[in-house]
Amino acid sequence: MKIIKSLQASLLTKTFQYNHKHFFVFSSLWGFRLDSGDAVLEQDLWQTIGESIGKETLLDEAMPKDQAEFLAFGAAISVNKKPVPQLDVIIEFAGLRKHLVVYGDRYWKGVGPLSYPSEPTRFTSMALNYQNTFGAGSGHYNTSGFGCGEIEKNGLALHWLANIENASYPVTTKSIDYSPVSFLPLNQSWPMQQALVGTYDDEYLQNHMPGLAADIDWSYFNVAAQDQRFERYLIGDEGFSIRGMHLDKEVIQGVLPSIKPRGFIVRKQLSSIEKIALIDQYQTPNVEQFEELTFNLDTVLFFPNCNLGVVIHRATAQIHHPQAQDLEGLLLAHQGLGEEQKPLAFYFAEYCKRCDPAQSYKYLLDSRSLLPNHINCGFLALQQSIPNQNAMVDNMSSFAGGQKESAQQQVDQAIEQQIAELKLLGKNDDADKLLAATKQKMTSLPVSDEAKQLNELADKILPGAKDGKLTAQNIDLSTLNLEAMQQMQEAMKEMAQSKKQQTIDEIKTQITRLKKESAYVQGVNASIEKLAFMLEQLTLPLILPRPSNEALKQIRTSLKQADNFLNESMAVEVASLIPLNDEQQKQLILLQNKVSSAENDKKLDTAFEFIKDSYLKGAHFIEHARSPHAGREEQISETLKKELTQQLNFSTLDFAFCTLKNLDFSGCSLATAYFEFTQLSYLIFKNTDLRFVNFAHATVSHTVFEACIVNTVNFGAGKFKQCHFKGLDFNEVTFAKSTFIECTFSDCLFGERQDAWLETELTQCSFTRCQLPKLNFIELQLTYTQFNQCDLSECNFIKPNLTHSAFVACTFKGTNFVMAQLPHVSFKQSKLENARFVGGCQMQHTCFDQAMIHASNLRDCDLSQASFNQADISGSDFGSSLLNNADFSHSIAQHTQFIEAKLRNALFLKADLFEANLMNADLRSGQFKGANLYSVSFLNATIGKTDFSGANLDNTLLQDWRPIFE
Numbered sequence: 001m002k003i004i005k006s007l008q009a010s011l012l013t014k015t016f017q018y019n020h021k022h023f024f025v026f027s028s029l030w031g032f033r034l035d036s037g038d039a040v041l042e043q044d045l046w047q048t049i050g051e052s053i054g055k056e057t058l059l060d061e062a063m064p065k066d067q068a069e070f071l072a073f074g075a076a077i078s079v080n081k082k083p084v085p086q087l088d089v090i091i092e093f094a095g096l097r098k099h100l101v102v103y104g105d106r107y108w109k110g111v112g113p114l115s116y117p118s119e120p121t122r123f124t125s126m127a128l129n130y131q132n133t134f135g136a137g138s139g140h141y142n143t144s145g146f147g148c149g150e151i152e153k154n155g156l157a158l159h160w161l162a163n164i165e166n167a168s169y170p171v172t173t174k175s176i177d178y179s180p181v182s183f184l185p186l187n188q189s190w191p192m193q194q195a196l197v198g199t200y201d202d203e204y205l206q207n208h209m210p211g212l213a214a215d216i217d218w219s220y221f222n223v224a225a226q227d228q229r230f231e232r233y234l235i236g237d238e239g240f241s242i243r244g245m246h247l248d249k250e251v252i253q254g255v256l257p258s259i260k261p262r263g264f265i266v267r268k269q270l271s272s273i274e275k276i277a278l279i280d281q282y283q284t285p286n287v288e289q290f291e292e293l294t295f296n297l298d299t300v301l302f303f304p305n306c307n308l309g310v311v312i313h314r315a316t317a318q319i320h321h322p323q324a325q326d327l328e329g330l331l332l333a334h335q336g337l338g339e340e341q342k343p344l345a346f347y348f349a350e351y352c353k354r355c356d357p358a359q360s361y362k363y364l365l366d367s368r369s370l371l372p373n374h375i376n377c378g379f380l381a382l383q384q385s386i387p388n389q390n391a392m393v394d395n396m397s398s399f400a401g402g403q404k405e406s407a408q409q410q411v412d413q414a415i416e417q418q419i420a421e422l423k424l425l426g427k428n429d430d431a432d433k434l435l436a437a438t439k440q441k442m443t444s445l446p447v448s449d450e451a452k453q454l455n456e457l458a459d460k461i462l463p464g465a466k467d468g469k470l471t472a473q474n475i476d477l478s479t480l481n482l483e484a485m486q487q488m489q490e491a492m493k494e495m496a497q498s499k500k501q502q503t504i505d506e507i508k509t510q511i512t513r514l515k516k517e518s519a520y521v522q523g524v525n526a527s528i529e530k531l532a533f534m535l536e537q538l539t540l541p542l543i544l545p546r547p548s549n550e551a552l553k554q555i556r557t558s559l560k561q562a563d564n565f566l567n568e569s570m571a572v573e574v575a576s577l578i579p580l581n582d583e584q585q586k587q588l589i590l591l592q593n594k595v596s597s598a599e600n601d602k603k604l605d606t607a608f609e610f611i612k613d614s615y616l617k618g619a620h621f622i623e624h625a626r627s628p629h630a631g632r633e634e635q636i637s638e639t640l641k642k643e644l645t646q647q648l649n650f651s652t653l654d655f656a657f658c659t660l661k662n663l664d665f666s667g668c669s670l671a672t673a674y675f676e677f678t679q680l681s682y683l684i685f686k687n688t689d690l691r692f693v694n695f696a697h698a699t700v701s702h703t704v705f706e707a708c709i710v711n712t713v714n715f716g717a718g719k720f721k722q723c724h725f726k727g728l729d730f731n732e733v734t735f736a737k738s739t740f741i742e743c744t745f746s747d748c749l750f751g752e753r754q755d756a757w758l759e760t761e762l763t764q765c766s767f768t769r770c771q772l773p774k775l776n777f778i779e780l781q782l783t784y785t786q787f788n789q790c791d792l793s794e795c796n797f798i799k800p801n802l803t804h805s806a807f808v809a810c811t812f813k814g815t816n817f818v819m820a821q822l823p824h825v826s827f828k829q830s831k832l833e834n835a836r837f838v839g840g841c842q843m844q845h846t847c848f849d850q851a852m853i854h855a856s857n858l859r860d861c862d863l864s865q866a867s868f869n870q871a872d873i874s875g876s877d878f879g880s881s882l883l884n885n886a887d888f889s890h891s892i893a894q895h896t897q898f899i900e901a902k903l904r905n906a907l908f909l910k911a912d913l914f915e916a917n918l919m920n921a922d923l924r925s926g927q928f929k930g931a932n933l934y935s936v937s938f939l940n941a942t943i944g945k946t947d948f949s950g951a952n953l954d955n956t957l958l959q960d961w962r963p964i965f966e
């Protein structure tokens with residue numbers, strides 16, 4: 001479902017069934033600051049809510065309410081954390097007032113009617129939850145809390161009093177059963193709520209399941225206490241005051257943000273051609289296709305500890321599909337209460353523009369049309385949060401301008417003095433020439449055609465760019481043109497190629513000219529050779545870069561020479577009869593400290609290591625290169641063989657472009673070695689130190705890597721065939737852009753480098769007992785590859801092709817498969833807990849035999865002819881998936897969801913589907929012989945030629961069913 005909204009807006013959706021009709025609930029949430037009314041971005045809203053309510057509290061039922069109410073979450077807090085024995089917490093809102101008194105820990109002292117509360121301990125914060133209010137004891141519906149009887153707290157078994165009391169009904173005796181008091185939602189299992197839920201009997205099972213009970217009291221969905229409810233819906237501009245729930249303010253007060261939602265549903269009836277025509281003509285769409293809903297403000301949430309409020313407007317629409325699959329999309333906008341209503345056609349055009357794949361990004365970056373007039377676009381708010389550099393730029397410009405003016409004055413004075421001196425010497429002509437020359441103004445250099453073109457393209461990408469006035473704060477993202485960015489890249493590439501060709505042509509012309517002159521001009525041949533060498537360099541790939549230790553030594557030598565010079569200067573100054581002034585001495589000492597600083601060595605080392613590390617991590621992105629030791633590769637290879645044979649120290653660690661065969665590097669240290677573009681075959685790396693080694697673009701075959709140190713190694717863009725990797729910890733190692741054919745990995749641990757497997761291809765490879773958690777496999781090509789007893793928990797497989805691969809006895813806890821190609825893949829005996837297959841994964845003929853698949857999402861997948869024989873798929877969701885001819889024989893599928901699933905010819909022989917849900921499923925020609933179908937929902941399922949012989953149909957709607965054949 002397409003959802004269009006601003007960054008400030010948030011929404012909750014829900015579907016339910018009532019009296020055989022289906023309904024869709026559209027809840028709009030708008031967060032605001034309690035003291036200012038300023039809108040809060042959705043990302044900040046949910047983060048604050050999550051931190052405030054925890055995982056156990058349900059924020060909202062997302063169901064319609066007949067009357068408005070308010071709730072408050074958080075703790076009573078003393079101002080500035082001053083310890084107090086008691087604290088008054090008072091909320092006044094839209095005519096309602098609720099006053100709670102919060103005490104420190106107290107217990108009953110004395111006996112019988114002479115009992116009295118002890119003095120409360122002092123506190124600075126007390127959670128306003130039901131654990132700190134009246135309850136517990138035997139038989140009380142609030143199973144947590146204090147006051148009903150003796151209970152252990154703080155290591156003491158006493159008759160404790162509740163910490164929170166209603167100011168209107170203070171606790172005065174042990175004998176009264178007080179009501180729990182809080183600002184939080186009531187527990188829906190409590191008796192006052194259960195009395196409203198309706199009747200769920202045989203008549204319900206026969207006529208209303210799985211919808212709501214026919215006699216439900218709709219006030220069941222009002223979860224606030226009675227003294228927090230209104231007899232009406234709210235408008236949205238009511239005032240409030242909250243005392244005792246903010247660290248810095250005794251009272252926090254304000255008004256609701258005075259906004260209202262404009263919410264629309266789009267039904268699946270309108271073709272794309274019709275939508276485009278409506279945009280062009282700005283016509284009003286068919287109300288049955290683009291429908292505005294009527295919202296009521298039924299809930300206000302206060303989070304005073306965090307200075308946050310939330311208003312919830314709610315609307316309900318009747319739909320035809322139980323999961324709202326007849327809706328194409330939603331649009332949620334907001335307007336101020338006093339603003340003029342925008343027409344339906346305006347919002348429909350906004351929806352359609354944001355659904356256009358070619359242009360939607362423009363409108364998704366600009367939500368001003370979906371917001372009240374006084375609210376900034378969310379993207380603009382994010383832009384404005386970026387530190388503004390304009391003031392610093394202005395100051396620098398002013399300083400530069402002043403320096404330029406001062407320098408110009410000095411130049412003018414020097415020229416005037418020179419002219420005067422020339423005239424005194426009688427050289428009037430020279431003086432006049434100098435004067436004339438200085439009066440000529442510098443004209444601007446002409447702008448090249450290439451620069452003009454790039455400026456125009458920059459302005460096309462973002463209007464105003466060529467003027468140089470754009471900042472992070474004033475860029476209008478809605479004007480961004482991504483197509484022009486592609487044009488910019490192509491233009492720059494063409495310009496670079498043109499300049500290169502122009503240089504080549506010029507060199508060729510010079511060589512031709514010099515060759516003609518070589519017959520009668522001496523020394524020309526040397527120039528020709530130099531030009532020919534330059535020409536060769538331009539037409540060949542770049543030589544592989546090598547960070548040079550010699551360059552580092554030269555820099556250190558230069559710094560040492562400068563230090564010596566300054567020391568000598570200081571000595572001369574001391575002996576001088578005309579000493580430097582204070583400022584000059586200060587600057588000289590400052591310069592000497594900078595040159596001789598011990599930090600220089602550290603900075604140089606850090607910079608040098610950064611250069612080496614950057615090259616190592618990105619070497620696989622270099623497509624073409626030349627050897628740094630061209631012509632000496634064979635000599636280097638022979639020297640290496642000799643040194644290995646005689647156990648000598650390596651004279652070089654640079655083996656780029658070399659061919660190495662039948663060598664054993666066991667026990668050697670090759671740290672920081674270069675193997676780019678090497679041809680490696682039949683090598684042994686066992687217990688070898690390979691830290692920071694660069695294998696980028698290497699071609700490696702029949703080679704063993706066992707128990708090596710492989711920290712921060714680049715295996716990228718390589719070609720590996722029949723190689724074996726055993727007992728390795730691949731920390732900060734990349735395999736990006738590489739191909740692996742018939743390679744094995746056993747007992748290896750793979751690190752979490754984000755791009756480690758980017759565009760990697762593996763064919764007929766094997767992974768055994770490997771740890772690969774939290775890895776990102778992006779567009780991974782992995783066919784006919786085996787994974788045995790591997791841990792792939794929390795991995796992300798984004799658009800992978802895993803055809804004919806096998807994952808046997810592997811672990812996939814929290815793993816995501818997005819738009820995955822998984823035909824003929826085996827997950828036999830694997831554990832998939834909370835795994836998610838999303839984006840329409842293709843899983844035809846996939847095998848899950850004997851696998852454990854708990855609480856996993858396999859919705860909307862193509863699982864035709866998949867096998868789940870003897871698998872445990874309990875609690876998983878196969879909703880709307882294609883499962884024709886699938887085999888679930890002898891499987892455990894308790895509480896499993898098959899809503900809307902296509903299960904024609906599926907086998908469930910002796911399967912356990914206890915309390916599974918097959919509502920609206922297509923079960924024609926299915927086989928359920930001997931299956932446990934106790935309490936299974938077959939509501940609205942399509943059944944024909946379906947075999948239930950020998951199945952347990954107790955407590956299902958098919959208990960007295962007889963086969964009906966097509």
